[in-house]
Amino acid sequence: MRNLVLSSILALAASPALAVGLDIDVEGEANGTIHIELFEDTAPAHVERLTMLAEQGAYDDVVFHRVIEGFMAQTGDVEYGRMGGDMSMAGMGGSDMADLPAEFSDERSFQRGTVGMARSQSPDSANSQFFIMFEPAPHLDGQYTIVGEVTEGLDVLDAIKRGEGPNGAVIGQPDVMADVTVTE
Template identity: 85%
Template sequence: MRNLLLASVAALAAGPAFAAGLDIEVEGEANGVIHIELFEDTAPAHAERLTTLAAQGAYDGVVFHRVIDGFMAQTGDVQYGKAGGDMSRAGMGGSDFPDLPAEFTDARSFERGVVGMARSQSPDSANSQFFIMFAPAPHLDGAYTIVGEVTEGLDVLDAIKRGTGANGAVVGQPDVMASVTVTE
């Protein structure tokens, strides 16, 4: 029993910053895989939400509906953001799960490749949508939950079709998350 307890304490002390991740297969102007490591240590509820939706297949076929050059690419609207659907409401939906309370941290900052949770005006309104940073944006620190970071596939991220419409809305055929799988 004592050895098990010591092993458990040692495992917690040496625990990784990331445990689970996502592989996002992107199709469109960008083609390839973006690998994201999730920060289960600082944003456990948000990381769990992303892995749950990915495991259910909810993200498969969801478009990058808002892409602002030099800033970020946003996706994850499982309600209104499916490719082939009416894109006029993309970015306005979420999932069937309740919104999440914010999980802010001072341990990380919005840098290139960081993944943040999209939300409405309320800090406690993140649900299924997320965004990936093209460049640092320290003005977002402490205002949005940081849930992970890209560890492979920044070239794929950089190739995602940029928005030209109002507020970065992608006009025409947006790039799509063809499939999103959970990795360990």
């Protein structure tokens, strides 16, 4: 009996934990689903924030407000970035929760499909906004919290409407995260 219990414990310890992720249904110029695996091991507070907001429906109908060709697509402004609202402030807001302390990792690098947390000048100012990389950007390593990576839907990411100018502001009808759900 003791050996059976011990072998069951060892089998559980050896089995991989369920990975938490997000499915983002995108509508607009891009149509489809982007699946993101979240890095609970290196950014637990940020993963908790993203999944909490997704479970509350806070990301539903939030636009990609800043999209820079060859760099990244930014979204997640749950305060000012909702489709149908006054888009003049999109990118300036966050959630009603406190900003998060940075969770930088030497183990991960900004590659194509990496998801990072957007912030202001303070490293400890990430809140609800995040960005997804079109191309590698190693100059961001150690500067922004890496929270996950796209494992499916890079073609959908590539089709997101691009912004204009050096800041990548999307003019006209932006693409939108129509529905964001937490996966395991």
